[in-house]
Amino acid sequence: MKNILILGATGSIGESVLSVIKQNYEKLNLFGISFNQNISKGKQIIDEFSPSFVHIDDLMGYNNIEKSENSSYLNSIEDLENLINHQDIDIIVCAISGFAGLNATHMAAHTGKKLLLANKESIVAGGDLILPIAREYKTEIIPIDSEHNAIFQCLNGEKGTEDVKEIIITASGGPFLGSSVNDLKNVTLQDALDHPNWKMGKKVTIDSATLVNKCLELIEAKYLFDLDEHYFDLVIHPQSIVHSIVTYVDGSSICQMSSPDMKVPIAHALSEKNRLTIDFNSLDFTSLNLTFQEFPKDRMEIQNIAREVCNEGSNLGTVFNAANEIAVESFINGEIKFDEIYEVIYRTFTIDHVSNDLSLESIHDIDTQTRIEAKKVVKSLN
Secondary structure, three states, X not given: OEEEEEEOOOOXXXXXXXXXXXXXXXOEEXXXXXXXXXXXXXXHHHHHHOOOEEEEOOHHHHHHOOOOOOOEEEOOHHHHHHHHOOOOOOEEEEOOOHHHHHHHHHHHHOOOOEEEEOOHHHHHHHHHHHHHHHHHOOOEEEEOOHHHHHHHHHOOOOOOOOOEEEEEEEEOOHHHOOOOHHHHOOOOHHHHHOOOOOOOOHHHHHHHHHOHHHHHHHHHHHHHXXXXXXXXXXXXXXXXXXXXXXXXXXXXEEEEEOOOOOHHHHHHHHOOOOOOOOOOOOOOOOOOOOOOXXXXXXXXXXXXXXXXXXHHOOOHXXXXXXXXXXXXXXXXXXXXXXXXXHHHHHHHOOXXXXXXXXXXXXXXXXHHHHHHXXXXXXXXXX
């Protein structure tokens, strides 16, 4: 029996992890959860799974939630760090959305436990800090984003990455597949959230619609697999069946395929010697029509920024991520139009506050400074 801690348990990734646990009760136990403000969803999880520990980041929620006798309730950062380091926990799932997951990922990297990572932003902003820590403490990081988990599976059994020729990371194209940036000036929030294949939270769904998500994944892949950015190609694949393709120097290409369902990569990552059994939508290979397209040329500037982040390192990933988070938040709040998300990123990315200091404090400082600059750009567009 493996004891699991889910950080960000009330989000869409947390929901998928819980589903896999529920289908494998004899092997997996929900030992602890953390969440921020979604008290009603958190209460549902507590009532159903009775975790031993519950960390609630929001103080008001912590004070007001009806507490179960079967769970210990925590609130402070120190409490969270102690929970992450609890000796009975075998697997930590970091499913916190956005830059907010950086601190928890940083804590988890020190534990020597198995870390299932869905928080790509913590690697984009802090990869140069977190990956060396994970190596030092022998923390095994297994990605559960579908694309990175696909690469992980395609590399399984290989001695290393020295035989890799190319890795293709696929993108669905989101709800605006085939549309130019000029076509997107007047799209609504609901239009942008209407993803054809995946059910996700607002932020990642908007990132999918802009294709910035794929750029963030490029940066994450560079760190996770320790390969230069030129090994990776971003390709549009509208069906979201082939999640990544690894081509080797002998001409062999290996892909991972599944229906678009986050429970599939999560089940793989949670498994040990044998794979876990879950309910899934089987692929009908007799009727599959798989197509692939080039990354849109009018979105290449955003991809080039991601490649610059990969090549330059320092805190450029923090700047890119923070600019995007402010841009997406501003679009969701109705402050800018959809196509202006790109403008906010482009104009903010030119700031010169970058430092080679790789401390957690420095990353937070750069993030704060970048958000101030990005908000100024947003204001100038109003």
